[in-house]
Amino acid sequence: MKGLSNKSQTYRSADEETRKTRARYDRVAWLYDAEEYLVERLLFARWRRGLWEQVPLGHGLEIGVGTGKNLSYYPTGSRVTAVDFSPRMLEREKRHVQRLGAQVDLALMDAQHLDYPDATFDWAVATFVFCSVPDPIKGLRELARVVKPDGRIFLLEHMRSGTPLIGPVMDVLNPIAVRLNGANINRRTMKNVNLAGLEVLSVDDLSPGGIFKLISARSGWGGSAGKR
Numbered sequence: 001m002k003g004l005s006n007k008s009q010t011y012r013s014a015d016e017e018t019r020k021t022r023a024r025y026d027r028v029a030w031l032y033d034a035e036e037y038l039v040e041r042l043l044f045a046r047w048r049r050g051l052w053e054q055v056p057l058g059h060g061l062e063i064g065v066g067t068g069k070n071l072s073y074y075p076t077g078s079r080v081t082a083v084d085f086s087p088r089m090l091e092r093e094k095r096h097v098q099r100l101g102a103q104v105d106l107a108l109m110d111a112q113h114l115d116y117p118d119a120t121f122d123w124a125v126a127t128f129v130f131c132s133v134p135d136p137i138k139g140l141r142e143l144a145r146v147v148k149p150d151g152r153i154f155l156l157e158h159m160r161s162g163t164p165l166i167g168p169v170m171d172v173l174n175p176i177a178v179r180l181n182g183a184n185i186n187r188r189t190m191k192n193v194n195l196a197g198l199e200v201l202s203v204d205d206l207s208p209g210g211i212f213k214l215i216s217a218r219s220g221w222g223g224s225a226g227k228r
């Protein structure tokens with residue numbers, strides 16, 4: 001883009017990527033639960049249970065809540081705020097909340113720009129989200145910012161395999177995956193978590209090839225913006 005500084009170009013392309021990703025999720029929202037039905041029953045439900053068993057009480061944030069697949073696992077007695085940047089996904093989540101009669105504060109919001117003060121939440125959860133957040137490091141930093149320094153962050157994510165055979169295949173197939181459902185299959189999420197400054201407490205490898213992981217972390221920023 002002629003005449004613009006590098007900084008402006010970066011912002012423009014990140015905004016454009018965000019717009020495209022949101023539009024993709026809006027498009028697939030109606031099909032999302034059906035598409036995931038089998039894998040949810042065979043694998044994801046068990047992994048979600050494993051994550052939510054570790055979540056403490058208190059005020060929590062779920063980002064990229066989607067159609068509300070985690071809703072039935074929320075800890076009883078917790079106050080939960082749930083956000084997503086796709087209006088259509090959030091609409092389905094809203095219906096789900098109403099059906100279950102659950103108490104959840106819903107908000108349309110981009111994980112890269114969370115509209116909450118520093119250290120608002122006791123915990124935060126994201127499941128299968130950072131494969132599609134356009135700037136994952138920015139999103140992870142935001143997550144760390146809004147969680148209290150001694151609070152916990154749980155991520156259930158798929159990522160690029162570190163094995164020499166599978167990783168490169170995922171790189172080749174990634175553009176097709178993004179086009180089909182908006183999710184990157186070759187994100188280096190462990191590296192991104194470290195680059196964002198989170199303090200990793202544990203990592204559970206859930207599948208062969210190191211593709212699915214459950215990460216438990218602390219915000220690692222000590223509660224003052226100057227520390228990062």
Ligand SMILES: C[S@@+](CC[C@H](N)C(=O)[O-])C[C@H]1O[C@@H](n2cnc3c(N)ncnc32)[C@H](O)[C@@H]1O
Binds near residue numbers: 109111132
């Ligand atoms: C693969 S779906 C996962 C939904 C849900 N977490 C689950 O476990 O089924 C990814 C979700 O993240 C949301 N998402 C992606 N990027 C986001 C962002 N920057 N801010 C907020 N939500 C985002 C999408 O709209 C979508 O609902």
